[in-house]
Amino acid sequence: MIKTTMKIDGMMCGMCEAHVCEAIRKAVPAAKKVTASRSRKEASFLTEEAVDEGPLKAAIDATGYTCLGIESAPYEKKGLFGWI
Numbered sequence: 001m002i003k004t005t006m007k008i009d010g011m012m013c014g015m016c017e018a019h020v021c022e023a024i025r026k027a028v029p030a031a032k033k034v035t036a037s038r039s040r041k042e043a044s045f046l047t048e049e050a051v052d053e054g055p056l057k058a059a060i061d062a063t064g065y066t067c068l069g070i071e072s073a074p075y076e077k078k079g080l081f082g083w084i
Contacts, residue, residue: 001046003075007068008060011038019063027059041068046075 006024011017017036020043024034028051036043043060053070060067 001048001075001077002050002072003044003046004051004056004070004072005042005044006056006060006070007042008036008065009041009068010065011036011041013038016065017043020060020065023059023063024056027056 008020011020017038020036021034024031024036024043024045028045028047030047030049031045031051032047034043034045050072057067057070
């Protein structure tokens with residue numbers, strides 16, 4: 001699994017977070033566990049394969065928010081309560 005984290009500017013409320021999550025799901029249909037946080041100014045999701053950053057950034061920018069950066073890293077699921 002690969003965890004992709006996006007820095008996003010412009011989210012102000014819960015509806016903003018929902019709009020960002022919806023845009024991610026449309027741009028990356030294979031995305032799982034899509035979350036957005038206005039306080040951390042970021043959104044993240046998991047995929048099986050690496051994601052093309054161009055269309056993803058364009059999808060966020062098209063919603064009126066600003067994508068400041070995208071980072072992808074391998075993700076390992078942790079066991080119960082964070083123990084491996």
